[in-house]
Amino acid sequence: MREREQVPQDFPQDCQELLQTIKSILGTHLGLVKKGLVSTEAEQLLIASYQMEKGEKISRLNFYTQTKKKISPQVVKRSLQFAQLRAQGKLLQHITGFQTFLGHDYEVGPEVLIPRPETEVLLETALKVFEEQGRVPTLGLEIGLGSGILSIELLARYSRLKMVATELQFEARALAQRNALRILGEDAQGSLRLEILAANQSLEVWEPFERHQSLPRADFLISNPPYLGSLAEVDEEVWHQEPWEALFAPPEDILFFYRQVVSRASEFIQPGGMILMEVPHERADEIKSLFLGLKAHIEVVKDLNQRDRVLVVRA
Numbered sequence: 001m002r003e004r005e006q007v008p009q010d011f012p013q014d015c016q017e018l019l020q021t022i023k024s025i026l027g028t029h030l031g032l033v034k035k036g037l038v039s040t041e042a043e044q045l046l047i048a049s050y051q052m053e054k055g056e057k058i059s060r061l062n063f064y065t066q067t068k069k070k071i072s073p074q075v076v077k078r079s080l081q082f083a084q085l086r087a088q089g090k091l092l093q094h095i096t097g098f099q100t101f102l103g104h105d106y107e108v109g110p111e112v113l114i115p116r117p118e119t120e121v122l123l124e125t126a127l128k129v130f131e132e133q134g135r136v137p138t139l140g141l142e143i144g145l146g147s148g149i150l151s152i153e154l155l156a157r158y159s160r161l162k163m164v165a166t167e168l169q170f171e172a173r174a175l176a177q178r179n180a181l182r183i184l185g186e187d188a189q190g191s192l193r194l195e196i197l198a199a200n201q202s203l204e205v206w207e208p209f210e211r212h213q214s215l216p217r218a219d220f221l222i223s224n225p226p227y228l229g230s231l232a233e234v235d236e237e238v239w240h241q242e243p244w245e246a247l248f249a250p251p252e253d254i255l256f257f258y259r260q261v262v263s264r265a266s267e268f269i270q271p272g273g274m275i276l277m278e279v280p281h282e283r284a285d286e287i288k289s290l291f292l293g294l295k296a297h298i299e300v301v302k303d304l305n306q307r308d309r310v311l312v313v314r315a
């Protein structure tokens, strides 16, 4: 009762009416209007507010069945606050606190890159290539763990796999660990199979693996490294709110991570092993030519927008 009294009389109490109010708030964000995202994001914010109250994930269909017409004052208040924040430009995932990646909900925040749909192509390519080769990988390396999506999705699919992953940011390492615990569970079959190593500075790439005292050569390396070159390559909303260490390559060499991988991969990956990396489509040819020196089979896979996105190097 107390909660109900706190809600002003003119707040919408009906689900459809509330959705309309949220849409009209989001309609003041020109970027959302231009991209045609007002309706979908309004619904996502409303469902996220409801999930926070329930403390559990629900599908869109279940949301509408459960709420029918009425919705609680707390959800009304929270969703309107969310809508205001979104209209002011705060990223949707920073408001809801999560992003879904290949069926799992990952906690995200300002300390990590929000998982992108293009990166699903990287993961799916890895799975396809392992299957084609009839391989069940047992040891994988990742450079630039972020929220943990790549290593965690692989660990969720291969029960005998161990991943050793590097990450520069302390807060990102802690967040990835939380995602691993939640998604994989706490025992040896789960998150214990993810070992997270610190990169001490942005120009360290192989050094964390080198410091590891007992790392055998791995079956593969997977990485979505920072690869952007300038602010012009991303929306203002993104470069204002996502970590620059995740977005931008070192300014002195835009291909830094790719060059580093080419130069030392054979020390850390066993003969016949694989390298899978996300690439910026504008520089895919240049990156591909860097890897020609490895005398391996090289393939570039396109993303859903038919842009070059994933580099696969097979020895």
Ligand SMILES: C[S@@+](CC[C@H](N)C(=O)[O-])C[C@H]1O[C@@H](n2cnc3c(N)ncnc32)[C@H](O)[C@@H]1O
Binding pocket: 112, 113, 114, 115, 116, 119, 143, 144, 145, 146, 147, 148, 149, 150, 166, 167, 168, 169, 172, 199, 201, 202, 203, 204, 205, 224, 225, 226, 227, 243, 245, 246, 247
């Ligand atoms: C593009 S994000 C990718 C994150 C995640 N793997 C994904 O696909 O969403 C790159 C990540 O690399 C981290 N990073 C940047 N420089 C690094 C370095 N030298 N060594 C390890 N990680 C680094 C960033 O902090 C960021 O989390």
